[in-house]
Structure formats: C-alpha cells, structure tokens
Amino acid sequence: MLDRVVSQSQLLALVDELALSRRIVGPVRRSDRHFYGPVDRADKLDLDFKYCVYSPKAALFPADQTLFEFQTGPDGFQTSPVYDESPLALVGVHPCDINAIRLLDRVFSNTNIDEHYLSRRRQTFIVGIDCPTPCTSGVFCRDMKANEAREGADIMCSPLPPNGVSDDVRYGVVFGTDAGREFVLYSHAGDPPTVDDERASERYISDKARAFPQSIPYDVDALPELLERSYDSLLWEATARRCYSCGSCNLSCPTCYCFNTYDRLEMTLTSGTRQREWDGCQLRSFAVVAGDHNFRAKAAARLRHRIYRKAKWVKEREGVAGCVGCARCDRACTAKISSVEIYNQLAEEV
C-alpha cells in the first residue's frame, strides 16, 4: 500500500525543503561514477544513479571522527565530548544501505550506547529510493534478503511506470516513520495514490521479484550452519593466497564498523583530541596484542574472520544480517576475491 505518489521534480522540491534546515547528502556524479556527497541544492543530485561506489555510512560514522577534546595542565586534565547534532538528510539511499544502517543503529545502541553515532543518527532523515532491478552485475542483495527495506527509511520511494500524463519519473512513497509522514503531508507534495497507482505498485513489486537473480544456491538462513562446518576448510587458505591484506573490502563495506582510536595533539602539547578512525580486520596488525603476538597472523584466518562476521557472527550477536549483498567488497578487491563465490563454494563442501 502506497501512502503518496510524487513526481521526481516534486521529490526534488521536497529535498530542497529539507535543505532549508538540514545538510543534504545524496548521489552526485563524478566523471562516470556516483558517490554520496554533500549538496546544497536538490538539482545537484543525480537520482537516476545506478549505485554509489561507497555507501553513505561515512555521513553517520565518519572515517575519522573526534570523540572528545582534552586540555592538560599541571593540575590534570579536562575533557569534553564532541557530538555532531547538525540535522542531516540522506537522500537516495538504496535498500542494501538502509539495511546496513539498521545494523549500525543496533551495534551502536546495544549494551553500551555510543552517543557519537546516535547523536548524528537521531538527527538524520532518510529518503530511500528502491531498486526495480539489480544496480549492477555481481550483487547478491536478494540472496541476503536486503534488496528490500521495509523499515529504516523515513520515506521510501519506488519508481513507478509513467502514467501517460507526463514523462517525469513518478515514485510511490511509503512512510517509514512519523517524521516522514509529517514531512510529506505538511509540505502537501504529490497526490494520494489512485487505484491505478496501487496497481502499478503491485506490478512493480512482482516485476522486482523476478528481476533479481539468485546468486547463492541456498537460503542464506542456512549460511551460519554451513559456516559452522567450514571453519577448518582449505578454502580459506586457498582463497587467501591471493589476498594482499589491503583492507579494501573493509573500507568499501557498508556494515563494517570496527575502529581504531588515536590521540591528536596540538603544537602546544597541552590540548588535543581523541579520534576514532575506521579500521579493518583484514589488515595484518588488527589482532596484535602487547608483546606482538598476533591472534590472526595469517591472511586465511583474517579472511575467514571477515566472512564469518558477515555471514554468521554479526547476525548471531545483533539479530541483523552482517552482509547486505551489495558486492562492494567484491568490486573493491584488488585480488578479485569474491565473497559470493566463497558462499557458493561453501555449498559444495557439505
């Protein structure tokens, strides 16, 4: 059931309205590729993008972020936490990345509440755009059950076929949150859905179900069990022979959230900041402890760790899948290691 129907120009007008009070981050074209980037006006966005090279994760969990500022003196030190609460709108987020954000929400709010993430997240309005077809070859979002996002976005827009009145792309809008509902209804954008719109939407859904190929020959709910039996498989070492441990997979992953912390000291040596920066489990030194013992010294152990995290452990800990099938890791890999290929090979092992 749709809540509203808007044309692309109406959607862009809505984004301009958001831009009155929020920073806007959305898909922008740079040469022949798209990236999520900041814009001040909606017409700088390219909503006809296929996919963005990186997910919008960095807008919520920056690659380098200040946790607190400190000042030291003869009597000790003072600290003050740094939270970014400036309102933000993420526009044009695909279901895979919305599902990835749902995982980050979970990770940073369970057990110990991480205000550095959540203060940004609370101030973030998400305009999702659904994908009628796979954005590019090699994705396995359908297998990971992440090519749909029923929750996570404030409004979710699915492109509908033209209705013959105008050539403008039309979107069927579903409100994901009260904030989404209020925003669209108060701005009077678009129209209530007609019977034809609802039919078009149903057709959209059934067409979409056929458009996404199955890339993994089993239900991913079986993955944890498959992996349970593959810990000592030769596959890890065989695949890791090609791995350069460069961490490109971690860097490009919308669900990777591991980090390192470090201090930045001003020239005065009396003030500075504690920073956190993205880290990657594929880097050699990730699991090193004092005295230089490395608990995952081999590339094979690190590769296995990543795949287990993505396909088993994160789901078991957080209840939300650790992989959304966007295949950015596969595309980013400098050694052409493919996680979907690993998932396929695992099936042959049993």
Next chain:
Amino acid sequence: MAVLGRQPTDKAKSLYEPEPAEVVSVEKLTDLENVYALQLASGHPLGHLPGQFVQLALLGIGECPISICSSPTRPNTFELCVRRVGEVTEHIHRLREGDTIGVRGPLGNGFDVHELHGKDILIVAGGLGLAPVRSLIQYILDERARFGQFHLLYGARSPGELLFRNDLTLWRERDDVNFHMTVDRPDEQWRGRSGVVTTLFSEVPRLEPGETQVVIVGPPVMFKFVVLEVLARRIHQRNIFCSLERRMKCGVGKCGHCQANNVYVCLEGPVFRYGELKALREAIE
C-alpha cells in the same frame, strides 16, 4: 528503533572519555614492570571486581588496557601493573607520584566471587598473569573465612622476572595459603624451585572435584599443560576459569580489536570458563 527516539540520558558523558586519577605511588617491580597505585580524582572508589580491567590513557599519547591487580576490599586506591612494551606504556613509566592519568572503567566481567565463596581454591599464575589474578588473591586473603583451602602456584621465567616480591614473601609466611613458586631458568643466586609451573602440582594435596574452583592465568603455552594437570585431578570443567589478554581499543564492545571469533573479550571476558574457551577457536591459539 526505540533508542533512536530516546533522548540521551547523560548528555555530558561519552563512552570514551577517561576520568582523571592521581598516581599515589609508583613501585618498580622488575626492569620492565612498575606497579602504580591510583586514586580517582573524584574521590570515589573504582568499584571493580577482581579480574576486571581499565583503559589507561595518557592524553596526547594514547590508551591501553591494563588489568586491575588489587582487590576491591582495599578500596582507597587501585593498583595497575604496567609492563613497558609499547609507546603508551613507555610513557606511563615516566609518571611520578602526584601525576595525573586518565582511567576508563572498570571494564569487562571480572571473576564471579560469589561462585567462588565457600569453595576450595586453586590459582595457577604464570608470568605477567600474576597481575590480573592478584586482585583475586588479595580478595581471598582479605575475605579468608569465606573460602576453604587455598592453593596458589606461581611460575616465572627467571628470578629477575618475579613480580610482587613483597607479596610472595608474605604469602609464603602465611599458613592459610599453600603457596609455591618456581622459575623456568634459575640463576646462581636462586635457592628456590626451578622448572615449569606444572611441577608445583606435587605440592597440591588431593582436591575435592566438586568443591574446588580453579583459576588459571598465564601465557597461552602454559594454559594447556595446566588444564591437563587440573583435569587429571578430576576437577569439573565448569569450575576452571581463565583470563584472556587482548589489545582492546574501546573496551565497550564496538571497535572489534579484542574479538576471538564471535566473542568480544572486553564484554564477555576477560574471564571465561574453560568450557567456553574450549569451544572458542582463536581464544588461546
């Protein structure tokens, strides 16, 4: 997501902000290890359990995880044994009495002392493993009436690497703890026992399997051999505990550095039952 709608309860506090603590005393233990007695600037006790750790921060330099080596039964200060092995610990070793350092914690689970109450206790410590387990040793000695027999075995690589020499003397003199120690590589002055820590098991009388709790803390290579000795004494696997070492960056279950498979050592540990560890690959490999 309910938490997203919830307003932050304690806006001022970040998970990652250390609180100031004053260095009350510094004691040199060996060439590499110093023990620091600290007091929170707030005046509050740290409020820890034996076996927990803190993140120790020198602002501008960095932070590292250090286990608390004193018992909460001695609440005025808390002690940390710091081995000089990296940049942060190198700088910590330059601290003097009266200096300020940052502390986050206590972190981790610690020993469940209630489960140990009323039982006979065997503690086996190797090397720097004595530091985390010293918090429990002190606790047992301070609350001695709550425990049955207390056997304590300690092994170090060489006489020069023995930690807490004053304690060792004290423990040897007490008749309510069956304490024995050994070094792997004795020097010419050494008059004590030599050999690996498992050779000390000859000093442990018959243990009552259901009534004995065992704590093993030391380097991975020691662990397997000690567990073997303990299992040979028919101790139940659920009654064997161990503390793991990892280099935590956040200490609050986010950063990923301390993971052993799907376990965050900073949250679910650092104290584990042997039964849990047995099933956990990468834990002591």
